[in-house]
Amino acid sequence: MTEIDLLPLRAELKKQFQDKLPNARIDYCLTCGLCASGCAASGIEGMDPRKFIRYLVLGQDDLLKNSNWIYSCSICQRCEYACPMGINVGRFVYELKGMRPKDKRPVNLQKSCELQKDPGNSTGIPNEDFVWVVGEILEEIHENEPEWADMQAPMDKVGAQFYLNQNAKEPTVEPEEMAFIWKIFHAVGIDWTYSSKWWDGANYCLFSGDPEDWEYTVRKQAETVDALGCPTYINTE
Amino acid sequence: MLYATLEGLKRFNIPHNFNVVSIITYYAQWIREGRLKVDSSWNTEGLKFTVQDPCKLVRQGFGDPVADDLRFVIKQVCGEENFIDVWPNKSNNYCCGGGGGALQAGFTDNRRQHGKMKFEQLHATGADVVITPCHNCHTQVKDLAEHYGGKWQTTHLWNWIVKALVR
Numbered sequence: 001m002t003e004i005d006l007l008p009l010r011a012e013l014k015k016q017f018q019d020k021l022p023n024a025r026i027d028y029c030l031t032c033g034l035c036a037s038g039c040a041a042s043g044i045e046g047m048d049p050r051k052f053i054r055y056l057v058l059g060q061d062d063l064l065k066n067s068n069w070i071y072s073c074s075i076c077q078r079c080e081y082a083c084p085m086g087i088n089v090g091r092f093v094y095e096l097k098g099m100r101p102k103d104k105r106p107v108n109l110q111k112s113c114e115l116q117k118d119p120g121n122s123t124g125i126p127n128e129d130f131v132w133v134v135g136e137i138l139e140e141i142h143e144n145e146p147e148w149a150d151m152q153a154p155m156d157k158v159g160a161q162f163y164l165n166q167n168a169k170e171p172t173v174e175p176e177e178m179a180f181i182w183k184i185f186h187a188v189g190i191d192w193t194y195s196s197k198w199w200d201g202a203n204y205c206l207f208s209g210d211p212e213d214w215e216y217t218v219r220k221q222a223e224t225v226d227a228l229g230c231p232t233y234i235n236t237e
Numbered sequence: 238m239l240y241a242t243l244e245g246l247k248r249f250n251i252p253h254n255f256n257v258v259s260i261i262t263y264y265a266q267w268i269r270e271g272r273l274k275v276d277s278s279w280n281t282e283g284l285k286f287t288v289q290d291p292c293k294l295v296r297q298g299f300g301d302p303v304a305d306d307l308r309f310v311i312k313q314v315c316g317e318e319n320f321i322d323v324w325p326n327k328s329n330n331y332c333c334g335g336g337g338g339a340l341q342a343g344f345t346d347n348r349r350q351h352g353k354m355k356f357e358q359l360h361a362t363g364a365d366v367v368i369t370p371c372h373n374c375h376t377q378v379k380d381l382a383e384h385y386g387g388k389w390q391t392t393h394l395w396n397w398i399v400k401a402l403v404r
Contacts, residue, residue, distance in 0.1 A: 038331070040331050040332055040334055040351050040352070040353070040354040040355065041332075041334065041351045043350075044347045044350055044351060045347065068344060068347075071337075071338065071339060071342035071343075071344055071347075072334070072339060072344060072347045072348065072350075072351050073337060074292065074332050074334060074335070074336040074337030074338075074339055074351070075336075075337045076292035076293075076296065076297070076332035076336065076337065077292065077296055077297050078292070078296065078329070078330075078331065078332060081296055081328060081329065093337075097338075106338070106341065106342035106343050106344075107343070108341045108342070108343060109338045109341040109342045109343075111341075112338075112341050147404070163255065165239070165242070167372050169372055177393070177395075177396075180393070180395035180396055180398070180399045181260075181395050183399050183402070184264075184273065184395065184398055184399060184402070187273065187274075187402055187404055188267050188272045188273050189272070201239075201241060201242045202241065202372065203241035203242070203245070204338055204341060205241075206240075206241045206244070206245070207336075207337050207338030207341070208338065211248075211249070214241070214245055214249075215245065215248075215249040215251070217245075218241065218242055218245030218246060218249065218251055219249070219251050221242065222242075222246065222251050222252070222253040222255075225253070225255050226253055226254050226255065229254075230255055231254070231255055231256065232255060232256050232258055233242065233255045233256065233257045233258070234257075234258055234259070234260045234263065235239040235242075235259075235260060236260065236395075237239070237260065237291075237294075237370045237371055237372060237393065237394075
């Protein structure tokens, strides 16, 4: 059984969350456990969403700040979905992730976000490589699959109806996977384009917990799509 | 994932002149309109399909309508009788445990423990193919199959649309 230190009932973290998030609703918790019973991360690192709220109420701030459960909780919001009082534990987890100093965060998670900022995609490949690999795959298809000889993979096409966001995984490790969507678009007759910069919005800054980093990358991509004048933003998945 | 953009635009009040729409919604629309022609007759062996509803896309993004469109597209592509749904599903689905940065964070044992519930849920369908329209789900579901001994192949949706494509 976990021993709870009842002396520091300051619950500063709880106050912080309540001040910052108008719908924090921490005191509404009925302790019913619907959250924990449907959370696949329950029990990991001795934590679950119901315990998480109890620890908040009981002022166990250091325990929460130091728990690595925040890297198992995927902020999937099923607990909020099940909660009769609509308490969003995931939002508190996001805040806690952001409170951890950058050099104390899981290295690869933080790195995915840093790469998203510069050069601008989550695996960190140069923009020129993305443009090159798209061209290479298209050329291979033109050579080997005559039925797709007139298919295109447009780059920076101003005024295209659809902007297609590309997850960086494909151009980095399995580029041939990109062409399936090109084929679907070609068969349907869709007017679409990639962008040669800010082409990946996978954006792990959301998961490292930094609103500044997350906002910066989304803003850059929004500017890019608006500069192309595409009315619809779609993603490969 | 689409959610980072969708939610980021809202949360930070970022001005923009475009709509963010799931590609799955368009696949379904194009099939209904007859612009995207698919035929499930390739599936002569009766390969069984199931699906992973990505939390960010469904519960946190566009809700049950996108999950319904996802099922519509899969059934058109593999044959209605070859689709076996998971339970619980759609907005009430369990997380696979790969998202939220878990795949990057490095706590591998924890991540696989988190995914146990998902493995059992998918395993119970007996499906040969699990469609995962999310990169995090894709990597995690594939790893869960390898780790816990699942027999299914983990794939994106786009491969099967092209397989069923009629031009």
